[in-house]
């Protein structure tokens with residue numbers, strides 16, 4: 001599979017809590033790729049948590065750091081990159097994402113809500129009604145996520161290993177489409 005991809009990076013996009021970080025790490029192992037999580041790089045570079053970045057610099061400050069990190073990582077090959085859920089918001093980020101194959105991990109708001117119920121590390125969910133916040137974020141972002149090359153819908157019961165297998169099985173179909181496009 002790694003050969004088939006010819007070193008092209010895989011970018012995982014989708015809502016917070018869908019499993020980009022968890023699945024991305026496993027997917028990288030299967031592909032013999034390196035793994036990068038843009039949030040991890042941002043936290044290391046800023047020397048503070050995502051919550052503290054949002055508090056000190058606002059969402060705008062965080063988004064700038066996110067774009068800076070994406071611009072840097074896309075210069076490398078053979079990477080699986082788990083992005084933050086809001087990476088799709090900035091137009092400029094798409095020119096970086098399109099250097100690689102973009103995979104949208106999609107699941108229900110209920111699944112995300114159950115997973116992140118006790119989680120305090122997503123500043124955008126520190127809301128009086130986190131479920132309705134998730135719904136409005138998804139409504140805003142769905143048209144952006146749908147620009148991905150691959151749309152993988154996952155159910156609450158699917159394990160990370162099963163999701164990795166689903167993604168690996170779907171990749172050849174997208175590559176074929178791209179090859180056909182190149183010939184035309």
Ligand SMILES: Nc1ncnc2c1ncn2[C@@H]1O[C@H](COP(=O)(O)OP(=O)(O)O)[C@@H](O)[C@H]1O
Pocket residue numbers: 014015016017018019020021022023082115116156157158159160163
């Ligand atoms: N397939 C899965 N089944 C059950 N729990 C999962 C699954 N994928 C992720 N999780 C859990 O959901 C939470 C969010 O996962 P994470 O990988 O951080 O998502 P994201 O990076 O998309 O925000 C974590 O607690 C993680 O352990």
Ligand SMILES: O=C(O)C1=C[C@@H](OP(=O)(O)O)[C@@H](O)[C@H](O)C1
Pocket residue numbers: 014015016017020021039050083084085086087121122123124
């Ligand atoms: O959806 C978002 O806007 C965000 C998602 C988070 O990453 P995950 O999608 O990995 O949770 C993180 O980048 C930040 O809290 C903002």
Ligand SMILES: [Mg+2]
Pocket residue numbers: 020021037039082083084
């Ligand atoms: Mg993540």
